[in-house]
Amino acid sequence: MRVGLIARDPGHPVLAAAAGALARRGCRVEHVGPDGGVGAGALADVYLLKARTPQALALARELERRGAVVVNSAAATGRCQDRVRMAELARGAGLPFAPTLAAGVLARLACPAHPFVVKSRHSRRHDLVALVDGPDRLRELVGRWPAEEVVTQPYVRGNGWDQKLWVVDGQLFAARRRSELAPEGEELVASEEWEPSAGQAALALRVGEVFGLQVYGVDLLDGAAEPVIVDVNAFPGIRGRPGAPEAVAGLALRVAGERAAGSR
Template sequence: MKIALLCRNAGLYSHKRIIEAAEKRGHDIDVIDHLRCYIDIAPHNPEIHYNGATLTGYDAVIPRIGASVTFFGTAVLRQFEVMGVYPLNESVAIARSRDKLRSMQLLSRQDVGLPVTVFAHRTSNAEELLEIAGGAPVVIKLLEGTQGIGVVLGETPKAAESIIQAFGGVNTNILVQQFVKEANGEDIRCLVVGDKVVAAMMRKGKEGDFRSNLHRGGSAESIKITPKERATALQAAKAMGLNVCGVDMLRSNAGPVVMEVNSSPGLEGVEKATGIDVAGKIIEFVEKNAKPGKTGTKSGITRKRKSAS
């Protein structure tokens, strides 16, 4: 099978592991920087050009698209889809998961457990936002933030109102969210592949930080999740339409509540915490669901022939 890995940095742990797992199982895998692709939107002959070559013959594409380049990255992925290449995660599913508001609306519609959340652009009446969210403490998030950036805890009503008004001063959209105190700065990351939770870890923020992101200095350990937590993770992945994702949730007094569904979850933390070969399970899923040969030629990257003078 010939696989395209869409990513900007082949040296990252997650990408090296995916390449290693694919090659170990006898597949050819090409690393393609999606920002260096050109999309040829031609009737009956859609193409993608990359480094002077035409990309052809792929059976599957594994998208690892950074949040800051979602628009162009999903456009390239969509072109692969138009060309008949099987996507590990579809472009539309990635786009909806990257929109925090839309993803929470979709999760809510499917009755997935969520913290009380208020979305706002006009922040002049901070007291009303706090009242709707259940009062301080609250977590205030920039809609476009990732990896814990743009996430602030308003511990008191006065502090929360000041933060809300400050965000309003830069003309941005925000989420004001119930603070789940009983979680004690810990969250659960479930790695979903297909219809299974293949690995789960408990993440804890560094001392004095309520955010549990590993990028922010948090720690992780393997955990046995409850049947309810497993069902919630699978329900969240299904609501987003994602085959592979990381579902982040908190243990609240009312049961598990989902904080985020990540369409390009990092593998380093969960593989090291659990010892599970998540990359291998991703490749196994691709093998079972992609159809080798359906795109015709197996050449992969084909050089354009120069026309005769």
């Protein structure tokens, strides 16, 4: 069995560990650079789409056109890249997603009442996620990100922690991590163990159904009446979660096996 990893860094801890687990099962694992292409030879049995750049999505779509199975699919991955469309899809399905408004270019932002959260409209590595608590903070961000296309969300006051849930083929992993919006200088460890409630777990699984995702992350905050989803990420890092690499490997084996059975 051949498994292709569409990733910028095949040495990412979760990918490397998943590749090791697959190799121990006799699989051949191949790195596929997201900026390149795949030759005219035989396709892999399944491709894992870790990269989310426009080039990676274009490559995934081409592979799918040629009959390959890609996890997550190009379409499902694309649903998580535009935060406005992400929020529209989630709220349209009845999910408690934070109201997310397109705000244009940051330098021309019509400033809502403080405090509020500003994020890059298009999700990517090292994008903009910041709390704006006054005009000085907004001016600082404009100086660094003047041409960034952004969205705004209401600020949900928390306790300095983000609730992170990751799902791999229906298997749930969770942790609390220091919020990007926590006041600077707070003495908090980077992450801590956290057990989601049954309702939070069910909500995370519902996200996968709505977005068509098999490997994904959900960021939750505690709202006044119910948990609030503030972001969904296709194929996140899932660092430090025991069992996650094995779950990724198991997903690849299951999908490839189903494809092989269907072609007989």
